[in-house]
Amino acid sequence: MFKGIPVSAGIAIAPIAKLTAQSTVATNDEKIDSNRKTEELQCLEQSIELAKEQLSQLKEKALDQLGPEKAEILSAHIAFLDDPSFTGEMKARIENQLCSAQAAVQQVAGEFVALFEGMDNDYMKERADDIRDVSRRLLKNLSGGDSHSIGYPEEPFILVAEDVTPSETLQLPLSLVKGIATAKGGPTSHAAILARSLGIPAVMGGGEAFLTAAETGKLMILDGATGELFLDPDEGQLASFRERAEQEAADRETLEALKDLPAVTLDGHRVHVVANMAVPEETEALVASGLDGVGLFRSEFLFMDRSNLPDEEEQFTAYQRVVSAFQGKPVIIRTLDVGGDKHLPALALPREDNPFLGFRAIRISLARPELFRTQLRALLRASAYGRLLIMFPMISHLEQLREAKRLLEEVKAELRTSGIPFDEEIAIGMMMEIPGACLQADAFAKEVQFFSIGTNDLVQYTLAVDRMNENIAHLYSYYHPAVLRLISHVINASHRAGIWTGLCGEMASDPLATELLLGMGLNEFSGAAAVMPKVKARIRSTTMDQAKQVARHVLSLSSAEEVYSYLRDKTE
Amino acid sequence: MIRFDVHVTAAGGLHARPAALLVNKAGQFQSKVTVIKDQKKADGKSILGIMTLGASLGDWLTFEIEGADEEQAAAALKELFDKQFES
Numbered sequence: 001m002f003k004g005i006p007v008s009a010g011i012a013i014a015p016i017a018k019l020t021a022q023s024t025v026a027t028n029d030e031k032i033d034s035n036r037k038t039e040e041l042q043c044l045e046q047s048i049e050l051a052k053e054q055l056s057q058l059k060e061k062a063l064d065q066l067g068p069e070k071a072e073i074l075s076a077h078i079a080f081l082d083d084p085s086f087t088g089e090m091k092a093r094i095e096n097q098l099c100s101a102q103a104a105v106q107q108v109a110g111e112f113v114a115l116f117e118g119m120d121n122d123y124m125k126e127r128a129d130d131i132r133d134v135s136r137r138l139l140k141n142l143s144g145g146d147s148h149s150i151g152y153p154e155e156p157f158i159l160v161a162e163d164v165t166p167s168e169t170l171q172l173p174l175s176l177v178k179g180i181a182t183a184k185g186g187p188t189s190h191a192a193i194l195a196r197s198l199g200i201p202a203v204m205g206g207g208e209a210f211l212t213a214a215e216t217g218k219l220m221i222l223d224g225a226t227g228e229l230f231l232d233p234d235e236g237q238l239a240s241f242r243e244r245a246e247q248e249a250a251d252r253e254t255l256e257a258l259k260d261l262p263a264v265t266l267d268g269h270r271v272h273v274v275a276n277m278a279v280p281e282e283t284e285a286l287v288a289s290g291l292d293g294v295g296l297f298r299s300e301f302l303f304m305d306r307s308n309l310p311d312e313e314e315q316f317t318a319y320q321r322v323v324s325a326f327q328g329k330p331v332i333i334r335t336l337d338v339g340g341d342k343h344l345p346a347l348a349l350p351r352e353d354n355p356f357l358g359f360r361a362i363r364i365s366l367a368r369p370e371l372f373r374t375q376l377r378a379l380l381r382a383s384a385y386g387r388l389l390i391m392f393p394m395i396s397h398l399e400q401l402r403e404a405k406r407l408l409e410e411v412k413a414e415l416r417t418s419g420i421p422f423d424e425e426i427a428i429g430m431m432m433e434i435p436g437a438c439l440q441a442d443a444f445a446k447e448v449q450f451f452s453i454g455t456n457d458l459v460q461y462t463l464a465v466d467r468m469n470e471n472i473a474h475l476y477s478y479y480h481p482a483v484l485r486l487i488s489h490v491i492n493a494s495h496r497a498g499i500w501t502g503l504c505g506e507m508a509s510d511p512l513a514t515e516l517l518l519g520m521g522l523n524e525f526s527g528a529a530a531v532m533p534k535v536k537a538r539i540r541s542t543t544m545d546q547a548k549q550v551a552r553h554v555l556s557l558s559s560a561e562e563v564y565s566y567l568r569d570k571t572e
Numbered sequence: 573m574i575r576f577d578v579h580v581t582a583a584g585g586l587h588a589r590p591a592a593l594l595v596n597k598a599g600q601f602q603s604k605v606t607v608i609k610d611q612k613k614a615d616g617k618s619i620l621g622i623m624t625l626g627a628s629l630g631d632w633l634t635f636e637i638e639g640a641d642e643e644q645a646a647a648a649l650k651e652l653f654d655k656q657f658e659s
Contacts, residue, residue, distance in 0.1 A: 076588035
């Protein structure tokens with residue numbers, strides 16, 4: 001059994017289809033006969049020349065469409081192909097060690113990837129991706145076809161790959177992909193996000209050993225909830241996982257039936273159940289999910305995995321696509337939230353000792369107004385195409401909110417002068433994720449139209465627990481009474497001021513917490529689209545009176561353990 | 573042989589773009605160009621060699637240039653750093 005990072009829940013049982021050409025850095029010791037040496041060298045040289053041509057053409061296109069910065073990266077890729085320590089070394093391996101051309105590319109690329117990944121500079125670590133990119137191109141040229149030289153099977157399968165790029169995820173035959181397992185990548189990779197929103201069970205970071213052992217055609221079980229990967233499972237494992245998979249399928253069917261029904265309690269109290277999203281590619285799947293809109297669009301994903309910044313036009317196109325597709329349903333877009341665990345190479349942010357208390361989110365936006373204004377312009381322009389709401393992250397001080405709103409007004413005035421349409425009534429909200437801001441919710445409530453509670457950060461800041469730290473992860477819980485009191489306080493303050501409150505952390509998608517939050521008066525639940533129907537089902541099965549009783553009782557308890565036990569026993 | 577030190581002032585260090593420019597420039601001369609950081613040596617005509625030095629903002633690099641056109645090469649490379657890789 002192998003174990004990776006669980007990124008999208010669900011059980012998948014199917015034969016493996018492995019994307020071999022992508023295995024840029026897989027170990028490959030394939031040898032050739034010495035009489036094939038010249039031929040093999042020629043193949044490599046041709047594929048290098050072809051790659052240079054392809055990259056030069058791409059570079060021209062990039063210069064036109066993406067600007068010189070992006071084009072320079074392609075220059076770097078071309079320079080790799082001229083580098084004696086890279087392609088020169090590949091040729092030497094064929095010449096001296098009788099490696100096949102493919103093996104030579106994979107070996108040398110693998111060594112450079114390991115070298116870059118071992119560096120303590122985050123930017124340089126990410127250069128491993130440049131090596132993969134160039135090597136993938138070489139391998140593709142060597143195999144003379146597209147990067148998926150195997151083609152997809154006609155039967156259901158589990159996709160296994162070193163990693164999967166967002167465009168590859170989108171090209172998958174979705175009706176046949178039962179699961180995705182990769183050797184690399186983590187829960188915030190684009191592929192993981194897409195898998196979640198499409199509801200495909202997925203496990204990332206299964207490791208090289210898993211990749212090597214996973215052969216096309218072999219039967220495999222993937223558990224997207226635990227991260228477990230079983231190759232060639234025995235009868236007992238198959239039977240127990242089949243049973244669980246059937247149960248899941250039955251649950252899904254029940255939930256599917258709720259798709260077009262509103263999130264309303266038995267006694268008629270209406271709330272909104274909406275989706276979190278990160279990349280515009282998710283739009284169509286989310287619209288089809290029948291949810292009430294988007295509670296959190298994480299705009300930072302437009303800025304990540306690239307060395308330059310998206311300009312106004314690119315951002316506008318992305319926002320407009322989402323807002324138009326939702327046809328008047330609310331789409332809350334959060335302005336850039338980077339720093340902390342999310343780095344942006346293009347911003348060249350300094351390394352910090354304490355990044356979660358440092359230069360991040362709105363603090364960066366206000367310090368870099370040119371960056372912020374570009375985003376605000378793009379957001380306002382997109383607001384003309386549907387119902388867009390703007391949300392500011394990490395607000396701790398009232399002055400920050402006022403400054404952000406002042407900049408927004410300035411940008412609005414510019415657009416009016418230029419006659420560019422936007423939604424004059426556009427609603428502004430803020431994340432409630434800092435305990436200090438929660439305690440001051442009454443003051444903030446006078447200045448915004450909505451709050452959205454971010455429990456992931458709120459728990460971390462309230463309990464001073466970094467949940468990535470294994471030694472203290474058990475202390476991390478949104479059931480802690482201190483966290484619950486802050487949530488309750490924020491909701492009450494918002495209602496007193498006549499505005500509404502949503503919640504967009506993981507707590508919103510936990511069905512165990514649904515009744516409690518409902519009883520506290522929460523107006524909007526925002527989470528991963530695939531799990532939100534469960535929340536909707538919980539809401540539709542209770543009354544506001546019952547929920548209020550649960551909330552009252554829970555708020556009288558004094559430990560996270562008591563709260564959890566009470567809610568668990570009540571649900572069972 | 574010419575030997576000189578430069579200070580890395582590009583915000584992201586000697587990452588892909590400046591490294592490509594540096595290697596391009598070095599490749600225009602016949603002289604052998606060696607770049608040294610903390611005893612690690614790299615061929616100034618190998619972009620990956622330069623990148624794997626991992627030179628960050630604030631680091632010092634030593635250049636060793638040897639060959640017929642070493643003076644011209646040294647001047648051209650120093651200019652790159654002086655202009656912070658903005659051409």
